[in-house]
Amino acid sequence: MTTLGHLINGVRVDREGRTQDIYNPSIGEVAGQVSLASKATVEEAVAAAQAAFPAWRDTPPLKRARVMFRFKQLLEENAGEIARLIGEEHGKIVHDAQGELARGIENVEYACGAPELLKGEHSKNTGPGIDSWSEFQPLGVVAGITPFNFPAMVPLWMYPMAIACGNTFVLKPSERDPSSALFIAELAMEAGLPAGVLNVVNGDKEAVDTLLDDPRVQAVSFVGSTPIAEYIYSRASANGKRCQALGGAKNHAIVMPDADMDNVVSSLNGAAFGSSGERCMALSVAVTVGDEAADALIAKMQEQMASLKVGPFHDAGNDFGPVITQAHREKVCGYIDSAEQQGATIVVDGRGVQVAGHENGFYVGGTLIDHVTPEMTCYQEEIFGPVLLVMRVDTMQEAMRLIDDHEYGNGTCIYTRDGEAARYFSDRIQVGMVGINVPLPVPVSYHSFGGWKRSLFGDLSAYGPDGVRFYTKRKTVTQRWPSAGVREGAQFSFPS
Ligand code: NAD
Secondary structure, three states: OOEEOEEEOOEEEOOOOOEEEEEEOOOOEEEEEEEOOOHHHHHHHHHHHHHHHHHHHOOOHHHHHHHHHHHHHHHHHOHHHHHHHHHHHHOOOHHHHHHHHHHHHHHHHHHOOHHHHOOOEEEEEEEOOEEEEEEEEEOOEEEEEOOOOOOOHHHHHHHHHHHHOOOEEEEEOOOOOOHHHHHHHHHHHHOOOOOOOEEEOOOOHHHHHHHHHOOOEEEEEEEOOHHHHHHHHHHHHHOOOEEEEEOOOOEEEEEOOOOOHHHHHHHHHHHHHHHHHOOOOOEEEEEEEOHHHHHHHHHHHHHHHOOOOEOOOOOOOOOEOOOOOHHHHHHHHHHHHHHHHOOOEEEEOOOOOOOOOOOOOOOOOOEEEEOOOOOOHHHHOOOOOOEEEEEEEOOHHHHHHHHHHOOEEOEEEEEOOOHHHHHHHHHHOOOOEEEEOOOOOOOOOOOOEOOEEOOEEOOOOEOHHHHHHHOEEEEEEEEEOOOOOOOOOOOOOOOO
């Protein structure tokens, strides 16, 4: 059985020490092992990044962008293998993995524009013979810590832009499905990154804490669950680092009485159950306005869910695959149990699903729960499984209050034909990413991705224009070349 190591200073390295099993969740068996980096191994990666920084910072942005162009091409050429690696360790169906990669490649494309994005601002004659400009300089060594659910895309939210801006990078991918991130980083090296510019350390808390505490690491980008995001943000900030930490979610869709119910049902199906609901933008709560909308939604969902196909990642005929681990499977089923015990109605029950020939896989079938109320555990917490809750309210205001009162504020959506209602909703709702008849409003790479409330700790969102801001610091230079005409004597009042 192979053990996945690290990528440090341009070469794959293996180190003796702790390891962890990697599962193939479609069959429920161990597929390999991953090394868990020690403090010393992480420090070696940080040292490599630190050593590579001066030359990389001074490399012209256009040359850095050319590496990104080649990287994009290599990602496209290797898309099949990357999707297979994602599917094998994560469990998502191959076409879903290809979609994830495509969204990751968008970020490489945006990073190709670094020379334009780093141009800065210039003002001539801010005073007699004085010019001023602001430029955007790289920070130095930057770290990225990423979750299991988008093992290829989330790292690509981070390092292409960080590196194109002139930083060097240490990535710590999820230890549960680390292979695609390592494979992709090797493609980035093949595209022409000098040794040490991009390093990957596999590991767990020990590796993460080392990155948070190392004074050579200037900034940390994190994506994962809210308790860990909060911890990362507090510890990195206390150590004087710039930090953005994206956390969990509970994404509501409001279904208005005038909505096109066929569109609602088909798009909710994909957005709630796609990737087994293991998406931070998955729609996990449908809030129906009026009993008529609720009854119509439940009836049509029940009908469509009867044909949902759950099974192994490599069968393109499946709609979604297993969840990530057996422990997570039990956790998701536990939430369904709690909903039942607390008085909700289980309309479609995915707990007992069996996939022929893959009996040990970590499968949960699509689950629909009606009559959910705000105090129920299944509503309070992020389930991160193929479970859709239905909450019945009487007015749009009531639906919006529910969303605003929830601790998370990642994504939301309204289904309606009423433009005035949609505009009111998108203007007032306390959520960072809003869809109008769009179930998964994941911004394209030239906008930025970020939730509100406890879905994001930090001031700047991920990727897009905020990514450029996050990975650079502004320096403002004021210049005068004294000449006879403008030379002045000493001035003791504040310059104006
Ligand atoms: P997680 O928080 O368990 O792990 C994320 C990363 O943190 C991993 O690299 C892991 O090794 C590390 N980590 C875990 N425990 C740690 C600890 N105690 N100390 C230091 N580091 C630790 O998240 P996950 O289960 O891999 O991913 C799923 C979660 O991520 C969900 O909550 C989902 O909503 C969230 N997510 C959010 C976004 C977003 O953009 N807001 C995107 C994707 C996933």
